Amino acid sequence: MSPDNLDIQNSLDKDLIASVTDLKVYFESKQGMVHSVDGVSFDIVDGEMMGLVGETGCGKSVTARTFMQLVQSPPGVLAGGNIKFRSKNIKNGSQVIDLLDLSENQIRELRGERIAMIFQDPGKALNPGLTIRTQVAEVFQEHRENDVLEKAGLKNKLSGVTEYFVKKYIKQEAGFLVTTLLKIPPLSTYKKKIDSGINRLVAEALEETQIPNPTKVMERYPHELSGGMKQRVMIAQAIACNPDLLIADEPTTALDVTVQARVLDLIKELQKRHKTSVLYISHDLSLVRRICDRIAVMYAGQIVETGDAETIFNQPKHPYTQGLINALPSMSHERGKLEAIEGIVPELIEPEPGCRFVSRCMRRKANCEEIDPKLKPISEVDKSHKVACLLYEA
Amino acid sequence: MKKNAQNAGIDEVNFNDSAFKVRLKRNLEILSNVLANPTTVLGLIVVIFMLAMAIFAPVITEPNTPDPYQMPRDWKAARSAPLTPGHILGTTNRGGDVFYGVVWGARTSLKLSILVVTLTVVLGVVIGSVAGIVGGKVDEILMRIVDVFLSIPELIFALAIAAILGPSFTNIILALVIVFWVKYARIMRAQVIRIKQREYVDAAKIMGASKLQIYLKDILPNSFSPVMVQATLDMGNIVLVGATLSFIGLSEAGIAEWGVLVSEGQAGISAGRWWASTFPGLMVFLWALAFNLVGDGLRDVLDPRTETKR
Amino acid sequence: MSNSKNTILSLRNVKKHFPIKEGVFQNVVGQVHAVDGVSFDIGAGETVGLVGESGCGKTTIGRCVSGLEPLTNGDIFFDLTPEKLLALEDFEKHQSEIKNKHLIDEIQSTSNISKIEGDDFYNYRRNCQMVFQDSFSSLSPRQLVSDIVSRPLKIHKVCADNELIPRTIELLEQVGLGKQHLYRFPHQFSGGQRQRISIARALALDPKLIVLDEPTSALDVSVQAQILNLLHDLQKQRGLSYLFITHNLSVIRHMADKIVVMYLGKVVEAGKTEDIFSNPQHPYTKALLAASPDLSEDVMSDMAALDGPIPDPARPPQGCSFRTRCPVSRTECGWEVDDIIRRLEHHETLIDSIKSVHQPDAFNAKLTFETSLSAIELKDVIGTNDIPKQMRKAIKKIEVDGNDVNISFDPVQTVPLVQSDNGSLSRCVLANK
């Protein structure tokens, strides 16, 4: 651990698993720089579910992808900020690292192992050309070499060249020569054992997400499964290594309501059982309220309000959050009297200073167009409820 | 207040816009997108150069009499190397001026490609549209015919047709038309079937638009861009195949055509007279390359997938 | 139902089946029962909400109503006066003794949308318009807004050429756009604005009915609210009727006067909005309500989740089609042999050892296993709690005969829609009592 990492370590509160500070991700375009994520800060409390809510194009998905360095560059540009993350189960104990500082190889060790991700459309996030087994197996092969060996009954039983070959095979690093050698005796027996070991791990992982008949399902191709089933496979894959942080990017948007309910139940249950922290991204405020402990509301690349779920829902402070809640058709509204937020989302190309919401805001003040509001605690009492609005600045 | 104007975006009032102006602006926008790609611009420059050469051929070199499309023969200067006075690119074994062939070959190629592309596009679009719209048995039969045509490699097919019709430039045109229309029929049918399922076609049906109206207003304009891309590519390909047929010997001997010239120059190669084949061949290559580059550029811009994203 | 108003649309036992083609010759091997006997009425100025999950047939109904799909069976009547509706209902009840034959004939020739032709059909086209979910796909990318909105006016020659543009501007203004938007292409607008253009186009012919097929599903909540308000205002101003198709229950509660809940091509519950939301009768409706996070005010309440997949609509379960996922199923739900086979999903070895299934009808079958042990195992499994208790009770006979197992159930008819206490219709054996 290098000395400059030490002060970062000090700066992450003990109860947090991750903390995003002033994150800026821009995209190059013909018209100019698009400020998709523009100074986003929020914390994820260890063992809790954090909801990141916002409408289309507000930058929530980009934020999530930045955790894993999955933003394509170019056109993506990391313009500033950091994401501190407490990686807990690594050999030398828990340590705090800046996810954006990691090299390609370092982040790769974390992906799927300490941080995992569930994607919006399971139909697209599973490779159509590979069986479920092959795809789920990869997680174990990449990160759980020892478990595979143990399941195969080969732990501490291998040595020398055999061990080298077998490990290469598990890690998917085997070239043509090794692959061929593993197909002929005596090495082929090891290969068979490894394969059946992997099979058992995959079946267990699928079982965990309540997939009926895992040994059958795993031989299928993605298009042979229903949407809900595919999402379960994605979840199984994500939690296979029992990660510290699970990023769920609109995991139920592509599903029907009743299926959505099942998947949500499953995520919640697994989160409780494994004490995983979750960053749950959604456009649906009422859904997030239901399963998350804390919520951050995003608008046009910035966080406008954050706090615990009930507070945000019952005492929203930011005009945008209020508008969002009021726009939901609920019992209290008379027909045709929804409180819509008029206007449209501003362009994010080289935005001017000032509040992004100003053009649609019903409560704007004279200086809203000039001053960039900062995310600040609403009161001395409740430090966790923060809002970025001039109305609440003294 | 700059910010507000920006936020309002398309709400800005510009009432003097007319439909014509907007369409013109949109087409210019597409054009500027096409021109944003440097390789496309390069292709376009070469295309313009070639077209200029074809159009101004009588100005660049003095036309041969009586038929300017026939190579002039200067038997005394046969086998001259390039940079010989009067024969800047040298001459062939039989005294044909390579420069004359290069310039008038452009004119021949332009004639060939425009005729073939126009005829094949019309034929293909009509047949493809009928197959796509009528569907059922008609579609099945038309598509089997298309399959049969596609099952003979195009050069061999054209070769056989031209051979049986007898060697002449007109027969090459005919042969190429017979071979090339199928592509357009296929593309057009696929497009029509794709567009037919769009909801705006449903919307037009619900309005009560007639089938002809739907075809002309909804289906045709929205399915034409791949045809246009293919036509651009074929402006090059047709010259490529046409020149190959000429090279094999299916044009009238002695006409000012690049393939004929390459073939004529071939005889001198073993004696080291490289120029008579190299220059006209280079012209075929540049012609095909230029149209290919422009076609690729068009495809990138007109691709329906990128279009919906914008 | 009030007697003074006309009924704009009346669906009577509408069926739409799509053939399944398979094999080398693309032979028709079965029918997907996309819509399987649906009836409901839409009154003048009324909004009827059609809800259900994807694949339940709601969109197909929208397409049938707008005349895009011919019906397999049943009738759709347009604009019936109260007398005509009464006559029609009377005719259906007592087919043998037709009282006023000429009125029925008149209705058939002027109001039945699959029978009317020529001018009458043209008239229907003007009066029934549609707004689609995907505003990108429903607006031609190569037409200007002015072309799109004025097109219906041109087709029906509603106004003179020089009035075309003023009329178009008027329409745009009604949906909250203006003349500055006239000469723009659809891709230059945001999703909400494109949906407004679609609505303007639908309004152009001044229709009586608009079919709204998930008009706000692709939009963000804040924009959705704008569009819902607009739709409501237009309805008030023009006395429009809406057939509002959606999967979103909170939207439907906000918009609809009456609700029709569909499951597997059939109506499972229908009634007034308040009744259905305050006191749902059908277990499926209850599950849908519980699964919608924005409906229940109690945050901590568990979301009711339904077990199992939706059955294949090519072979929909007889009896009650919801019983395979129903948390409160009964013995009399109409269990059949397929249910047992579905349950065997969880018993790999058993389902693998089935050699053949001989099934003379849905309620009787002979399952042949590879070994007699498997046959006995099946009987054992059926005895355990892996099989719902109610289903077990419904089995009339189960006999092991060597490698064969003979199973039979009591045949049950399709569960009818019946009036329940709160006045809504529900298709459930529980309401049947």
Place this chain on the structure above:
Amino acid sequence: MQIRDYIIRRLMILPILIIGTSIIVFALTRIGGSPIGIYLSHEMSPAEVQEMKERFHLDKPVPVQYFYWIKGVSQGDLGWSGVASAPVVDVFPKKFAATMELAIAAGIVAVSLGIAMGTFAGARRNKISDHIIRVVSVSGASMPLFWFAILLLIIFWVWLGWFPIGRSDPNLFEAIPHPTGFYTIDALLAGNFSAFRDAIWHLIMPAVALGYGATAIIARMMRSSLIEELQEDYVDAAKAKGLAERVVLKKHARRNALVPTVTVIGLTFGFLLQGTVVAEIIFRWPGLGRWMASAVLRGDQATIMAYVMFTSILFLFVNLVVDIIYAYLDRRVVLGD
């Protein structure tokens, strides 16, 4: 549709296509003036012509003529080749192996090089190597084969003298038995290494010339489909599992990108077949293509008909195989027309 049904359907359409092709070929001979030309070997008197007409059923209606022709073809009667002064059936097998050897060699060059180049360029999008490969592949697709071949000839035969032309050194191959007709294989079977070297040496230039265009087409397709696959969500999902870039590329993206490329490879085969006509003329390769070229020039209809029929049937079969591979590889597709 099931893969099995799809294949059966394709197999059932095949005879229709073959019959269709034969009708076109037959029709061609009827357009081109006197169909009797096929059968004439020397000038004949009107009486003799009349007799020939009857002998070959040319006085009957056209459909009947077609029937007799097909009957003849199916019995191995492909007519008399004026160019070769021998029955077409006898000449065909000798020339066939030469052409196939060339086409297959070019095919191997094109497929291996094309896929490698396409993958390389697609994975390094917008880097220098990608630009170079793009230039090479765009120019390859618009390169006239007759010109490229002549350039190779000028440079490597006339100027540098590195490669010979023709098919082989006749001295080396006279002594060797020819069980397959493929000189490279025959030389290997005979264990004659210098003959093998000679065969390869003669093969390189024509194979490269012929293969260049096909390489370009395959590389271009591979590049664009790889780029498309790399944009898919599942590639991100694979990365999110912590897989190495190499595994993501090889196991996930490249595999799926190969699917559309396979179709192009099938079409490329037609490209290679037709290219042999030109390549064989220029490199003096004694194959079917060169025979066809001289038949074309001399109006030898029997040879033309036989050649066109043969290449299209071969092309049809190759594409059938490719389609089956495609259907097998791409499990996503709902198969159909």
